[in-house]
Amino acid sequence: GQQLNQSPQSMFIQEGEDVSMNCTSSSIFNTWLWYKQDPGEGPVLLIALYKAGELTSNGRLTAQFGITRKDSFLNISASIPSDVGIYFCAGQMSGGSNYKLTFGKGTLLTVNP
Amino acid sequence: EPEVTQTPSHQVTQMGQEVILRCVPISNHLYFYWYRQILGQKVEFLVSFYNNEISEKSEIFDDQFSVERPDGSNFTLKIRSTKLEDSAMYFCASSESGRTGYTFGSGTRLTVV
Numbered sequence A: 001g002q003q004l005n006q007s008p009q010s011m012f013i014q015e016g017e018d019v020s021m022n023c024t025s026s027s028i029f030n031t032w033l034w035y036k037q038d039p040g041e042g043p044v045l046l047i048a049l050y051k052a053g054e055l056t057s058n059g060r061l062t063a064q065f066g067i068t069r070k071d072s073f074l075n076i077s078a079s080i081p082s083d084v085g086i087y088f089c090a091g092q093m094s095g096g097s098n099y100k101l102t103f104g105k106g107t108l109l110t111v112n113p
Numbered sequence B: 001e002p003e004v005t006q007t008p009s010h011q012v013t014q015m016g017q018e019v020i021l022r023c024v025p026i027s028n029h030l031y032f033y034w035y036r037q038i039l040g041q042k043v044e045f046l047v048s049f050y051n052n053e054i055s056e057k058s059e060i061f062d063d064q065f066s067v068e069r070p071d072g073s074n075f076t077l078k079i080r081s082t083k084l085e086d087s088a089m090y091f092c093a094s095s096e097s098g099r100t101g102y103t104f105g106s107g108t109r110l111t112v113v
Helices: none
Strands: A004-007 A010-014 A019-025 A031-037 A044-049 A055-058 A061-065 A071-076 A085-092 A101-103 A107-112 B005-007 B010-013 B019-024 B031-037 B044-050 B053-057 B065-068 B075-079 B088-095 B108-112
Touching (some): A044 A071, A101 B044, B044 B065
Antiparallel strands (some): A031 A085, B005 B019, B019 B075, B031 B044
C-alpha cells in the first residue's frame, strides 16, 4: 500500500520559533492535507492543498503541495504554547467514489514557553 | 461549526463480544468513513461508504467488521467478535464531497479485555 514518510518524528522548540515538517511519498497524490491532533481528540483539518505547486496559508501556518505531487511541507511561524500536539500529513488519491486518506506517522511538537 | 458526533466516547468490552460504535455525520455530507488509531500510532483507514454502499475497505476490515447507515443520520461500525488487538481509538469522519478535507469525530476509545 501507499506509505508516507513524515519527518521529524518529534520536535522541541522554544516559544516564538518557527517550525517546519514534511512528508514524502513514493506515489503521487491528488490532494495533500495537514491535520493536528490533541490528546484524546480526533484530527482537526488545518490546511488542504489541491494542486501541485500550491502554497496555502492559514494564519501562522503555511503549507505547500510539491511539484512532483509526492511531497508536502508545513511551516508554523512564531510558535505559541497551544501549538503543542501531533501534526499529521495525509495524502488522498481520489478516484471513483473512494477518497480514503493515507496518513503519515505524525510529528509530535512540544513548545517550551 | 457543524460536528461529527461519536458515541460512546469510551467502551470496554470482553473479548469475543460484539460492539457497535455509533456516529452522526454532518447532515449534508455524503461520504462517510471509519478510521482507527492504535495508541501512539498513525491513523489507519478502515472503510469508506457512499451512496449506501462500501466504496473501499482496507485489509483490517475483515469479516468481523460491518458498517451500516440504518437511517438518514446514523452511521455505525459493528465488530462482531472483538479481539484484544481491536483495542484502539475509532474515528468516524464525513465529507461533503469526496475531494475535500474530512471532518473527524472525537473518537471512541475501545478497550477489549
